Amino acid sequence: MAQNVAPPPATRPCSGQSCDACVVRDHAICADLNDDDRDALSRIGRRVTLQAGQTVMWEGDDSTVVANVIEGTLKLATSTGDGREQIVGVVYAADFIGRPFGTRTPHSVTALTDARLCLFPRGAFDGFAMHHGELQHRLLQRTLDDLDRTRDWMLLLGRKTAREKVATFLLDMGRRLRADADGVIDLPLSRQQIADILGTTIETVSRQMTDMKRTGVIDLVGRRGVRLVDRQALEALAEAG
Amino acid sequence: MAQNVAPPPATRPCSGQSCDACVVRDHAICADLNDDDRDALSRIGRRVTLQAGQTVMWEGDDSTVVANVIEGTLKLATSTGDGREQIVGVVYAADFIGRPFGTRTPHSVTALTDARLCLFPRGAFDGFAMHHGELQHRLLQRTLDDLDRTRDWMLLLGRKTAREKVATFLLDMGRRLRADADGVIDLPLSRQQIADILGTTIETVSRQMTDMKRTGVIDLVGRRGVRLVDRQALEALAEAG
DNA sequence: TCTCGTTTTTGACAGGGATCAAGGCATAAG
DNA sequence: CTTATGCCTTGATCCCTGTCAAAAACGAGA
Structure with missing residues (x-):
């Protein structure tokens, strides 16, 4: 489906694997955590590889996972009952996906290219974030930026x-x-x-x-x-x- | 311009005026603060009244203020160089407006009805928020909700x-x-x-x-x-x- | 290199919504 | 009550895009 780079090795838990080599650690929301906290967070999550075309979350599903994008490009989309689709966002390496602090996934997430994620169960992530202000602050910054960009895009769609x-x-x-x-x-x-x-x-x-x-x-x-x-x-x- | 209720008394600082009587205190982002913290926050801000049609912030301006909406309805809008306008959001009582943790106002904010705001200088608000996780958490929740709603609206605009x-x-x-x-x-x-x-x-x-x-x-x-x-x-x- | 399946481009056509232009009604003022 | 002043509605027309259909180009695999 896509002419992309060879997929990475395999799916394995982050635990036992350091974030040291992570290519997005300085740009993702975990960038402001100290080494101990980042390790603690990584123990909650696991690496996942996706092939182009695979969907990670479906619109309307319960929000059970959130993730950092390590590599690749993904789309966020919603659609009408009769199948018309609107892509509401495109995410790249270091971006964050999923709906923390909420029970419902508002839109589907699908890989456009082969991709690698650092995936967290939402409940555990929420719990961790509640005790780590730096993480929430970073997430807030990112969400505010996303909102600004999304609203700009509304001008394009509407006018x-x-x-x-x-x-x-x-x-x-x-x-x-x-x-x-x-x-x-x-x-x-x-x-x-x-x-x-x-x-x-x-x-x-x-x-x-x-x-x-x-x-x-x-x-x-x-x-x-x-x-x-x-x-x-x-x-x-x-x-x- | 609008057939609305009589405007409230006047513009005066929140300081010296308690939040106790505030009609939105349980729904705005300050809801989770304890009494002392809320007082401290209120000392940073001041009440402002707006008439229908008045603009509080202009797209592209420096982000100097943020505010809680106490009463009234306001629109957020962007426009193209040649004057086409797109309304990117409508805010009601208890909603939050302005761009914290950023230097640029991404869209204009204009009162649709007469309105009352609890206005904060952005720098002071940011500083306060940095030391109050509950406030940031509440703001994050609200921003995530806004983003979900905004993305839903993209489906309407595009499809x-x-x-x-x-x-x-x-x-x-x-x-x-x-x-x-x-x-x-x-x-x-x-x-x-x-x-x-x-x-x-x-x-x-x-x-x-x-x-x-x-x-x-x-x-x-x-x-x-x-x-x-x-x-x-x-x-x-x-x-x- | 050739073939096949898919994606993209191109063509013809029509319809939804934009545009231009009056006309009709609320609301406010006299 | 009468008169202005904007909104809002309605009408006529046009054109941008969507739709349907088919040809062409691309890229993967044999």
């Missing part, structure tokens, strides 16, 4: 045209993802998923991208590759069609 | 039809606002503001409401009044047009 939506999306990916030597970004999303983020259809996304390619603003290479040739023009398109 | 949007909106107002003896809800929003919440136009909102009135699902009384005659039918409309 922007298809062209503005696609341009905004591409700039956003350009900011979040690293381009290769040729300046090409490898999108972790299919056209359908892009449409589900932007609240449009796959055909509209495709047409807008083709137009932008024709006018030289971007370049499309293969299915998932994009080069942002003229960022300034793209920014203009993102603002007012 | 629902005009009819579904209006039906969902009316049900939401029915849940949040109390109807009078005749079952009539007094909307705190104009048609334009409703359109700005739903990501449509004033004409579309008007047409949808008129249709629903014609089919007997709702009843319109005056400019701001609505009676939800058939909630079940409304719920059906909210789900699939």
Whole structure:
């Protein structure tokens, strides 16, 4: 389903395995914990590997687990009764997923690429967090940032045209993802998923991208590759069609 | 601009004025503080009264204040360079507004009705919160809830039809606002503001409401009044047009 | 290199909602 | 009670996007 890096070794508990080598330890919510506390937290959790396409949590389910993303990209989504889907967030390495301090999972979480998580039972995590203000503070900061970003996205969904939506999306990916030597970004999303983020259809996304390619603003290479040739023009398109 | 209750006495510091009589003290984020701490917090803040239409914070401004809403309804909004506006949230009594632990105000805050706030300088509030875990926990809970609700709203903006949007909106107002003896809800929003919440136009909102009135699902009384005659039918409309 | 299945692009068409423009009603003022 | 002033509603028209359908391109595997 995705053209990704080879999956990591296996699923095993964090306990007995140090966080020292963790690549996201300085960026995840555990960054402010001292070594002892971080060890204590790691003993609650375990490493889990996911394959692209796997769903970790379903909308409406009981909230039983939360997790740090160690590696990979995942989507958060909700859908209507008749199957229309809206992606409400995309999370990357070091991000936090799940609903702490609440009983219901508000949206599904699905891996877009192969991914690794540091997974905690929610109850245990909540208990730990209640006694560790640094952790809650970090979580609060992150949640406030998420809320700001989410509200910004509402402007896109409610008020922007298809062209503005696609341009905004591409700039956003350009900011979040690293381009290769040729300046090409490898999108972790299919056209359908892009449409589900932007609240449009796959055909509209495709047409807008083709137009932008024709006018030289971007370049499309293969299915998932994009080069942002003229960022300034793209920014203009993102603002007012 | 609005047909509301008479404005309260005046602007005066909370200091010297007890929180004992505060109508939202059991529901706002200060609910879990003990009496001493709550007094200390109240000494940081001051009461402010707003008239309908007044803006407290502007999008992009430095984040200098945060506040509890004591009474009234306010909107949070962002807009594009060319003036299209999207309302990203509506806040009621006991809700919290402003951006703690951050330097930038992400969206404007404007009173929809006359309102009263308990206003804090952000720096002082942040400092206080850093030493009071209960407060941060409460704020975290509230922010997580806001995020869940906001993401739900993305589904409406991105995937629902005009009819579904209006039906969902009316049900939401029915849940949040109390109807009078005749079952009539007094909307705190104009048609334009409703359109700005739903990501449509004033004409579309008007047409949808008129249709629903014609089919007997709702009843319109005056400019701001609505009676939800058939909630079940409304719920059906909210789900699939 | 060729084939097959999937994803993406392209085309034709239509419909929902935006836009433009009056007209009708509440609400407030005289 | 009468007159203004904005809202709100209604009407006519257009166009952006969604929908349906098919061709093309890509990438995986033989």
